[in-house]
Every structure is written in structure tokens, then in C-alpha cells.
Amino acid sequence: MLRADHKLSLLERIDRQMVVGDIVLHEAYGSGVLRSGWEGFLQVDFPSGTVNFTDKDGLCLLPGKLEKSWKLFPSDEIEKRYKVAIAAIRDAFQYDFVNADEVYEGEPSNYIGRKEYEEEKIVFVRSWLKDNLPKSNAGSQQLPDAEQLHAIAAVNGHVQVIARAGSGKTATLVIRAYFMMKHCRVAPSTMLLLAFNRKAANEIRRRILLLLEPRAEISIKEEIEKRGKRVQAGRRVDWGEMEAEAVDAVAKTLQVALPYVMTFHALAYAIVHPEESLLYNGAEGESQGLSKAFQQVIDDFLQDAEFKGRIRELMLAHFREDWDRIVAGRYDQTKEELLKYRRSLPRESIGGDYVKSYGEKVIADFLFEHDIAYKYERNHWWGEVNYRPDFTIFKTPKSGVIIEYFGLAGDPDYDEMSSDKRRYWRSKPDWDLIEFSPADFRINGVEGFIDQLRGALREQGLVFNRLSEDEIWLRVRDRAIDRFTNAAVGFVGRCRKQSLSPQDLGSLIDAYKPLSPVESMFLDLVHDLYAAYLDRLVSTGEEDFDGLLQRAASAVSSGRTRFERKTGSGDLRKICYVFVDEFQDFSDLFYRLLQSIRKENPGVQLFCVGDDWQAINGFAGSDLRFFSDFERWIGKSRKLHISTNYRSFRSIVDVGNALMRGHGKPAVANSKDAGSVFLVDVAQFEPALIEKQRHPGDVITPIASRIVSKALAEGKEVVLLCRRNGMPWFINFREHGQGGKGLSGYLELVRSFFSKGLAEGISISTSHKYKGLEKPVVIVMDAVARSYPLIHPDWAFSRILGDSPDRIAKEERRLFYVALTRAIDKLFIVTERQSYSPFIEEVAKTMRLAKIDWSEFPAVKSKSMRLLVQVGNQEGRGISPTFAIKDQLKASGYQWQSTGSTGWTKGFQANGFDISRVQGEVWASAADGIEVRILDESEGVVARFVVDAGTWVCTLDNLASVQAADDVA
Template identity: 45%
Template sequence: MTVREIEAIWKKMDDCEHADSIRDLYCDLLKRSPYIEEHLRSVGGREALSKFNRIPERLQNLAEECKHRKQQRMRQLRELVASFGVDERFEGNFLGSDAFFESAVSVDPEKKHSRELLRDGYESAKTLFIRDWIARKSKSKEKNLPDAEQATAIGAVHGHIQVIARAGSGKTETIANRAAFLQEHCGVAPDEMLMLAFNNKAAKEIEERLRKVLGHEKTPPSMTFHALAHRLVRPPQGLVTDQGENQSLSREFQNAVDDLMLDDKFKGRVRRLMLAHFKADWDIIIKGGYDLSQEEMLRLRRSLARESVRGEYVKSFGEKAIANFLFEHGIPYLYERNFWWSGHNYRPDFTIQAKNDGQSGIVIEYFGLQGDPDYDDQTARKRRFWRDKPEWVLLEFTPEYLSEDMKAFEARFRSELEDHGIKCERLSEEEIWRLAKQRAIDRFTQAMSGFVGRCRKQWIHPDQLAQKIATHHPISAIERWFLNVACRIYKAYLDRLAATNRNDFDGLMQRAVSCIANGQTNFARAGSEAIDLKALRYIFIDEYQDFSESFYRIVQAIRQINPRAELFCVGDDWQAINRFAGSDLRFFRNFEMYFEPFSKLYISTNYRSTSAIVEVGNQLMHGRGQAAVADTDRQGQVLIADREKFNPTVLEEQRFTRAALTPMLLRLASRALREGKNVLLLNRRKDLFVPDGGRKSIDQYLGIVKNFLPQASRDRIDISTAHGSKGRQADVVIVLDAYERSYPLIHPDWVFSRILGESMEEIEEENRSLFYVALTRAREELIMVTESTRASPFLREILARTQISDVDWINYPPLPSNTRWLVVKVSGSCKVNEQLKAEGHRFRGNTRSWD
């Protein structure tokens, strides 16, 4: 059978038109018969073996011949099309060239050529014109000409256009070049175009790229959908949001819950739900008195022996007295803030920072164990430590200060603080209560705010949610309890916003749609005249895979008052990772249902990553759309670092107790850094567990890693979550957690969103996309850390389709240590071996040596 298949392939090679099908047959044969050469030798197929070995060379020649013939045929078609006068149209009236060509083709008297062939020639001529125009007009020093797919997208100027742009394919450059082409060559004014992006980073990148391409500041406006809504609505107050340290949205939800808890009936419903699914959060509410009235809560807090009014656990009554005074006088403080002292963490009791940079201020220590020699010695060293830091003031207190009555202590404390410029004015009981109510955002609140946020993004109001609940079939009593409680909290949350005349981003989007529908179409643009949505001709939408119901309604509102506005939507469904923010792939998958007339184009060439990395990404997304193509022939490197196969040295075991990840990571990263490359570490979660250090944020963990690396290379290694890495790239990417419980990561609260259309299948697909984003950040080298028995199912799928080598740790030696430890490797002497074994040394079979 194999001999006949080879003969069939060989026979087809007489025609270059069969090049693609021949290559598929050859690859299929290799997969089915991995030992084909041995088989042919065993059956005496010498001629067939010779032909088999020459197939790759003939395929290469065939591909070149096919490419040459295609180029020659396309040249002929372009020459024919040029006879119609399209080149002059491209130069003088590009926007009218499509209509001119269709008219010319329709009146061709001889009908010698099929219309489709002529159209191919026309599109080829258009592509060449655009490439030539960009080469002539580019104001940027980086004259990277668009490829054929990019040029086709730039030249698509009629109808609504969807561009599917794979990772690293230059989508931002394409957007900028298209806008520049429309503005500079087609005469479209900057204020007749609008660039809309998913986030501020993307909007800023587009704006900067436009300036670089155009060479001046007169560019089309570039902003996020939310920024557009903000400029249309112009809300009188700041928005309720969860961004960085600002957690005002979650605070509003938490306050709404606490207010509703004063109703005993509702409190009972919340208690039932939280004990079943959020027990830890319920314990915090009860212990902290968050369900009590103002008077009851403050009385409880002040009666607790080892807990301050603010809610933190303290070590003594003296610390509690200091903490309560600071809190009740509105003085911001940090409890046990970390300072670095001779290689150790030092946490003084209280820190009042004078500036936001945390480099000066007042430190308060309560020395409660005076008389103990060791404690007194430590106290003396702390005094010397602060004496050497003139930017800091040390205030000391001891138990004898508290032997007097509390009023005397508070008077003395007040005097010392005011002597150092700290104003001490006691807050009212209501002000203290409102501050004390602010606890850490718990999982219950996050689940509620997330659920309500998704309702808002889908434009489902509380009464509509109640109707959906009435017909919904929950899979458990807990789901039913959650939905009923959420509906009540949703309404209370909206009531709180209305009472204070505030809004969140979702409400802002809804109001923006109303503004446009009511004829309010002008918005201000910094440094230039106002933009009128009714004057727009082209709307560019970046990261179209993140399009949402709210975005769609804003676009539709614009099209209602301005039907001539046409969309240019660029995105990648393989990188759809923002369902939590309301993104809905139905707009991407069914583009033609929402926007007519439409065209769908592809930008597939990856200019970022080497071919091995591109191939791994394709295998991960196998069967889910058109594959990416690597621009380079360089193979690059993709490796698996299996923790179960890693054998640390004795020194590594001593330095990193029970922690395999850190020594592995240091070996991998240090080699890349020595070679002058930059390294990006990616983790699924915002924190990770370090066996000898507990749970650390990813930034804290990066600090630990950097401490072991040479100072000169520390700025070339960074860390991010997989989500946060979108839009980033690095020479070497190390995925820290290619495990089954990271990719996919299924949150236990997902079931509560079933009523909103959530499903396990969609969650898993989004996790697949997130893994794809992580892998495709790498330019030259990709390393996935995993364990063979706990590998991510996505990684297992990749390995079923392609081969990936394990890290050879011989090529990744340990970091040199500055300790006095010495590793001596001995081999060859049986007596020496016996002695080493008796002394407790360990034999390593992989290197045939002793440590």
C-alpha cells in the first residue's frame, strides 16, 4: 500500500496545480507510517525509497514553480485590468475605483475573460498600488510595507469590513495605515473618522501609531467606547468603579448588602445562602458586627480585646489603644508595614507616611515586654535603625503610659503627634461607623457585583431579571437562593446610585445611547474642534472580539442618525478573553447578521514569533478557524519544563526548601538573560504559593526571583498574569502554571450566571483562548512549566498533535552561589563511592556523580 501511495504522489508531481494536495498526502503518509524507510527496505522497494527521499526536494521545486506561474498569470491579469484605466482611478479617485471597474467589466464587448479572473487581477493591482503609496508617503523611519493581506484590508473602503487578524499579524499597523490612506490619499477628513478601542492602552497605541504614520498631530480621534460615552454624557460626578485601589463599585454593593441586612427576613435569606456557599464571608460579617446598627457595631468593636475598631488583629491592648486613636481621629496609618533591614523583613507596629512615596513619616512602636534581656536588646537595635534614618521619626510607647487612665494616654499621644505636624480632630460617631463598615471586599460581594454587572452589560433590568428567574430552572437550591438575593441587591444598588446621582460604567453606556438617540451627537476633543457623530464616514473598531451588547447599541445609535457610517472591525476570536467584561462572540461569529453589506478578510501572517511557536498556537486552536502563518523560517524553541523530572542540586534544596519552581525558573531565566534576551513570566492567577514563603502576589514573587539574579539583568525580566499580557511580547516567555486547574480555571460561582447564558463549554473555550494568548507572547522561545500527571488538557491536546521536547537541564545549570557550599563530583572509585554513601552524600544517576 505504501509503495502505491508513493507512486501516486510521484505521478501527481507533473502538475504544479496539485502542490497543496500533494503536500497533504505526503504529510498524511508520514503520520500514518513513521517507520516508512525501514518498511521500504524490508519489502525491497528500493526505487520507491529513492522517490520517497526525493519528495521534499521536488515539493519545494513544485511550490516555486507554482508560485512563479501564479505571479506570471497575475501580472498578465494586472496588465489587462490596467488597460481599463484603473491605475489612473487609483491615483485620482480611489474611492470610486471599485464602481468604475465593475462598470468597465460589465461592458467588455469581447467577454474573453471571466469576471472573477479579472476581479482577481483588479484586487492584485489595488494591493500593489497601496503598497507603493505607503512606501512613497510613509513619514515613519520604519518603512515596513504591508503584506498582501494587510494591503487588501487597507484598500477595502466600501461596506462594513470584518478583519480576522491573528496574533502578531500587525493589526494596529494596518488600522493606522488604513486611516492614513483614507486621510492623505482619499481626502477623508480626520473628523470624519473615529477609532474605538477596548481599553485605554489600545486607544493610546493606535493614536501614537497614527501620529508616526501621518507625521503630524492632525489625526482622527482615538478613544475607548467608555471615553466616547463619557464625553457625550459628561456626568457631574466621578463614576463608581473597581480600578486599582479604587474599589468604590464593590463598596457600594457591600454597603447595599449591609443596609438590607437590617431587615431580619432578608438577613435570614442571606444567612442561608452564605452558610451554604460563602461560609467564610458570613463568619466575617458576624464577628465584625457588620449586620448590626451603628451603636451596636461600635460597642462590639471597642469591646474586643485583640481587634481594633478598624477590624485588624493586634498583639496587645497597647497596640489596640494606639490603633483606635489613629482610626477615630481619621489619621491614615499602616499596621505592620514592611521595611527591609539587613536582608530581613522588619514590621514596626504603626507607620504614618508623610508622602505617597512612603519614604518618610512617623513610625510608632509599642514596646510591651520591657525587662526581658533579648527584647531589650532588640529594642535598642530598632532605636539605632531609626536613628540612622533622619527622614523618619520614631515615637515610643510602653505599658506604663497606659497605667494611667485612657484620657491621659490619649492626651499625651495627641501632644506628640501634633508636635510632629499631625492634626488630631476626633471624628463623629457616624463618621467612625462609616469607616469601620469598610471591610475587605469579600467573595460574596464580588459574586454579587459580578453578576449584576453582567446583567447591566446585557441591558437586563431588575424587573426583567425577576421575569427570567420566574421561568428559569436552577440546578440547585443554592442557585435559586443566589438569584433571588441578587435580584433584591441589584435593585438596592440602583437605588443607592440614584439617591446620590452617581453612575457606573454600564449606566454611563446606557445614558450615552439615549443621548445619541435624542440628537446629542457632538463631543469635545482636546485641542481641536468638536466632533459630530453625524459627520462620520468611517468607524474603526479595534479588538472586535471584545465587542459587547453595550458597544453594539452605541454603534447602532450612531448608524440610526448617520446611516452612511461604515465599520472596519479588526479582531481575533482566538484571543477572546473578556467575557467577564461583557464581551460576546456572537457579534464576531455572526458579523453578517448585524452589519450589511459586509466583507470578511484575514490577516494571518505572524511577524512576532518563530515558526515553532506559531505552530504550537495553531495546534492549540486546531479546527477553530484559519491558521496563522509564521513570517520567518527560523524554528525558535518550544520546551516543556516538567517539575516531576527536575532534580535540584543539594545547594538548590538548601536555598529553596521544598520549592521546585524557583530553582527551575532561575535556571531557565538566567540563561536567557545571559544571552541578552528579555524574559516575561506568565501566571494564570494574580498570586502563587511559595512553599517556604506562603502565598505571594506575582509582583512579590518577581522581587524574590530578582534578588537571586545579577543586578545588571534584573530590568530585563518581568511578570504578568496571562490576562494582563495581552498586547505584550518578549524574547522568552515562561508560562509558570500549565496545569489542569489553571487552564482551564473554572470558578465555583460560574453556575450563578447560567440564567445569563453562561455555559461550561464557553468558559473552557475562553480559557483555551487565554492559554493561546499566553503562548503567543513569545518571540523566540516558549517554555511551559507543568507536571506530566497534572498537565493542562490544552497542553495534552497540543502534545497529541505535535512533539515538544523536555528541557535538558544539563544546558540550564544552576545559578552560582555566593555561599561557602561546594559541590564536588566524584566518579570511578568504588571505595570512594562507598565512603560517600556512608557519609550521607547522594548519588545522581542522570549525571553519574555524587553531590
């Protein structure tokens, strides 16, 4: 049936679209020109004369194929032609889908609009998939949504698909390949699917096989198991390669033809087949970055005293430099951006602390260079406040000096808080406060400030001596060389991915104006290393992955289009369709290879899918310009969106959209469940007594363990995500006998509070490494200013390659988005009130973030139950009883608890505990007017004693039942 909008009357056409001068075609009169039209009246000049038409003539206008031309037909004639047209395109969908667009552009386009045509196409594809997509064992079938169907149906021309997190982009890509093979009868040998890592390529290959032959799933598992048994004991197993071989073997056995699926690097290898040894870097050869050979070049250079001296000079100067001050003063183009993210530009002290201000950096460097041990931002409990003064210098385990740099002096709220801190330390007779502010710099200058600091420390009786440059270098050497190595590896890797030769780099350096002598020194050093590295590759007969890609692009451009793999050979000239997964990670090297293919095979059509909101690999050479300006680099194309998030509940999708607001089309939540997003403010958390005893000085571990415990109790797995291999919080590893080795050490610490079965549900990762993964519960552990965005002090070394704080901050925003959108139903964002990430502040402007109610997240009971002994004053006896024995209590390891139930507290293991242990401590015989309470982990009183003149009387004793429960546990 002809749709109403195809039967517009003369009046409607005139009102909506026609203008004087348009061409009007009539079967009897031929071609004419519109003279006028109004109120259902049409006047047309034909060669035979002027003819008037009205609505009463029963005619309809349809757009012709020529611009500004119209066809005038009787309504019933148009009805007939429409039916013929719709039948023609439906036949094309059924029997010649690939050419259906061409069929439509013929006669049917006169009677069927583009929108209706596309809708007809989607209806057909949905119906076909419903009949042909395999069902699960339970009989269910997940059909693609409307946006996914548009992408699957787009089988002609170049297509860019923007797919948000959790939107099923891999499924869409795979189903499109399946549809083209099964329905469109596209030969698998004419399809090439490219991924950026082997894991993704294996997953795509496996999914396609299971769509083509569902019974293959059992066969794949059996094949992997069979191959695993063949591996000799002790031999390293490359599970990725084994899985790929198993899938190919099963496909061959079942006689299922698969398209070519591989990584860009695998394609390059299949084209070049280098005789040189291919250098790998990382487990199973997964990393396609710079090889370990570059480290050998650096090690060789370090044997040279002159080069070693140059690195020493560079790194000592770099650690003493303050890039924020340099850039803000000399780099006007990005000054505003730097100010916007000023809290995210960490000033690194020589000792390795990332401090908040230049004043703190001067203090930290002075302490380090004068051999004064200190803790930066170590936690102190101040009533209910988790207080972290800038510097803590211990004289004894319970006394020392506090240094505060009041960097925002002058702000009323800040000044009030500073006054509170002064009062707090005055109440602590064992601690002395030294304070400074920016005014000290303005009045005295840097050298005068250092003299002021030196004098204040001397007044506290601190002994210090200036370390020599050799001593300083010995203390920072390993860290400095590692930092230099990482910076150099990253820089040279970027040069390789931009296909820069040492000569090209030299020309860039010659035309470049460094910001400081430090940057100039680095560029000179890395230029020498780059040239030496490439010379080494030639002399040793080795090749890296970047060189392999360059050679592959050159080979294809010269006409060598054959590629050969174990699973079969092919010719790039015969490839008709190229699919690219994770296109946001495209780089110049990949573009060169792709363009060389298109040069030899101009008719190849591209289907590129990715998410610009998840472009987080700029440090590794990825360049978002290829994604952002697709038509410029690829050519005329269609842009489609896949926006529905099938992973995360609604509130998690909302927080991701709020973060990326203004940066593109938002995601849409599929789930009707709201889910939960909690903002966890470390400054507003107060541990229980047992937690303070268990984690002295450490506030983040009680927070993490409580959230983890609740998740595990609900039967949900949880992952802790961090910006880097460490956290911006003090963690008391020693208290638990942990080594404290980055995130792996922290995972071991958190897992230690749970049984083995539960502990397996806890994982930890950097946000970068967790891209593409998910967990029901995600804890973002470090949503503070110096983690998101993390603009590392080494950024300036890559300024010549296009880096800037603004560019880095944009990528950091995307990385934060990746972290947030790993959660399925619960997301916890851990931050601190005085140090919110600017990204959190932006999100909070558009949506409300719930605050966590800690009463719903109780403290974790240890596997071996602990007891708290609390020593206080008997009612009515004032404060004198405990005051008289406070020194003995301190000597016995008791700590003062100033909130809740106040008193002196100390923890004990419940198993084997006997009150005689407490009665034998030095304070016990002198106690008078004292009440001793024994608390369990929930802070319930299980025993009580009153002590007068050293005599102990028990008034409550349920210790036996607590210890019995511990034995059972």
C-alpha cells in the same frame, strides 16, 4: 496588454461557462439566444435569423453585466476596450480612490475580472505606500504585506478583519486611516476610531500623528516631559491622560488634523456629559467595570444581621457543595462537556484547597472542620521523583501521617504506582500511610467513609475536635465574603452590560430552574443587591460606565448626535467611517451604542478588526457572537484575514495553531527562525543538592530560576505567566523571608537570586493582563489541568446568564493561546505528567514538544555563595557509621540525600564558614568511619575530612579560594 484569460475562444467559453439558453450580444445582430455550441462552434438565434460562428471568425466572448449574458466581439476590438478600461480604473485609483469600485462596476467590468481588479488595486496601494510611508531613522521601511494591503485598500462598505496574534492589526488600522486621509482625501473630521481602553486609543492617536508628521516624535517626548515637571510634588500623575494631551497639543502646534480617536466610554461621556459623578474602579480610571460603589452596597447590607446570615448560609453551603456531582447528575445538556473537562472542575475544600476528586474534598473538609493542620500536595523527594502525596499531617518537622486517596484504583499502571508509594512509605519509619479509594465510598457511603477516616486518624494518635459552625465561619469569613463579593460584582456587571433591569433579572429568575439551593440563594441575594445598587446611584447622584453607555445609546437614538471633548467637538451624523479595534471584545452595550449611531447615520461604514482566538473577556461581558456572526449583526460586509505573525518564531506560531486547530484560519510565521518550545515536566525534574537545601519542598522555584538565569545570560527579558494570582505548586516563601503575596511576592522571590541590574529583566503577570504584550522568553508556569481550563466552582452562579463549562472551556482555550503567543523566540510550558492540561494533550497529538535538557540549564548560584556539608560513610565501612549517628544528624538539621552522591546534607553560607562550626555539632564527637565532604554550588568537592573515633583529619582543603571568590562577587 490584454491578459490571456480575457481572450477565451468560443470553444473555451463553451467548455468552461456557456450553456444553451444564455443571452449572446453582438454589435451587428443585436441580442440573441444560444441554441448550441460545441467544438469551437457557436449557433445563436437572433431576431434576424440563426447565425453560426466559429473560432476562425476571430471573435471572443466576454461576460456581460446581465446574468448569463455574453458579448461577442472581434479580438482586436476587445484589446482596445480593455486598454481603455484599465486606464480608467488606474485613473480612479490615482484621483478618486474612494469611488474606484463604482468606476469598475461600470464599463470596465466587461473587460476586467474582479480578481484582476483587486490585484491592480493592491499594486497601486503598495506603490503609494512605498512613496509616502515615512522611513525610520536608519532609512528602512516596513511595508504592509499582501493581506494587510487588502485591508488597507478596502475603503468601501463594511469590513471585518480577522487578525491573528502578532499580525500587525494596529499598524494596519492606523495605515488605513493614514491612506484614507492622505491619498483618498477623506476629511479627518469624518473618521472615528474606537478602542476598548485608553492605552490602545493613545497608541493609535500617537501612531497616526507620527505617520502624518514624523518630526512630532521628539515634540511629544518634550511635551510629556514639560507637563510632568508642572505636576506638583506628591500629586498622583495620570500618565495616560498626560500622553493623550501631549499628542493633541503637538498636533495642534504642528497644525496636523487628526481623526477622532477615543474609547467607547470616552465617546459616551462626550455625548452625555453627565452631571452625576462618574464612578471609577481601578488605577487611572482604566477599568470600565462595576464601580467601588457596589462594594459599599454590600458593606451596608453586611451591617444587617439577617442579610449577613444569608451570606453565611450561602457560602458555607457553597464551600461544602460539589458542583461537578450536581451538574453531572442533573444537567444532561452539558454532561459530556463536563466529563471531557472533569479534571478542570476543581472541587474546593472549605479550607480553600482545590482538590482533584470528591474523595479528596471529603478528606480535606473533615481535616479542616476538626482542626487538624495539613498540607495539600506538599512536595516530598522520592529518589529522583518529585512526589506530592495528597495530604501531609506533621507530628514533628520530620515525621507525621500521609493520607493518599487512590482515586483511579483498578487501572494497572496506577495500581503499580500505588504499590510503589506503599513500599516507599514503609521504608520511612517516621511516617505512616493511610490510604483510601473510591471503593470505600461505594461500600460505606459518605458517612461510613468519614467514620473510617476518623478511626484511622485516631489510631495515629491525632487529637481532633469538631469545630462549631461559628468557629468555621470565623476561619473562612473573610475569604467567603470576598468570594461572594467577586461573584456578585461579576454577576451584576454582566447584567449591566446586557442592559438588564432588576425587573428583567427578576423575570429571568422566576422562569429559571436552579441546580441547587446554593444557586437559588445566590440569585435571591444578588437580585436584592442589584436593585439596591441602582437605587444608590440615583440617590447619590452618581453614574457608572455601563449606565453611561446606556444613556449615550438612548441619547443618540433620540437625535442627540453631537459630542464634545477638550480636543474638539463633532457630530456623529457627519461621520462617514468608524474603525473598531479589538472587535472580539464587543459587547451588547457597545453594539447598542453603535446601532444608535447607524440609525441616525445609515451611511456610516464600519471597519472592525480583531482576533476571535484572543476573545478572553467573556467574564467582563464581551460576547463573541458579534464577531462570529458579523453579517447578522452588522449587515452585508467583506471578511478579510491578516494571518502572518511578525512577533513569534515558527515553532511558537505552530504550537498556537495546533492548540486552535479547527477553530479558524491558522496563523503563518513570518520568521524563518524555528525558535524553541519546551515542555517542562515538573515530575521529571530533580534539583541539585544546593537547590534542595535552598528550596526545601519547593520544586517550581529551582525550575523557574534556572530558565530565567539562562534567558538573562543570553541578554533576553523573560516573563512568567500564570492563570491566576497564584500557582498550583508549593512555594517555600518562608525559607527566603518572603511574604508570599501572590504573584508579586513570587516575582520578588525569583528576583532575589539575581543582581539588581539582571532582576529588572524579569517580570510576572496573569495571562489576562498580558494580552497585547510580548517578551523574548515566556514561561507559562501552570499548564496543568486545574489551571487550563480553570472552571471555577463559582461558574454556576452565572449559569442563568448563559455560562456553561463548555463555554468557559472554549474561552480558557483562547486564554491559553494568548499566553503561548506572547513569546518571541523561546517558550517554556511548565506542566506535570500526571496532571497535563487537556490542551497540552491536544497539542501533543499534532506536534512534538521538545523536552528540556537540564544540563543546559544549570542551577543558579546564589548572590551569596552557599556550601553543602555532606556526611557519609568511609569506603569499605558499610552503612553502620552514619546509621549510628542518624538521629543526631537529623537533630542538627541534616537531610538524607538518596540520589547521586548519597549522604546526609546541610547547607551553609560560604562567607565566614569555618569547619569548626561543623565539628561543634552534636554528632561530630561520636562519629566513627565517617567521611565529610564540603561541596560548592556546582557540587564540586572543595574540602574533605575523614573522622575516626571523633578525630578529624583533613585530606583536601580549598575552602579559602571558594570564600575569596565569594568576597569578590
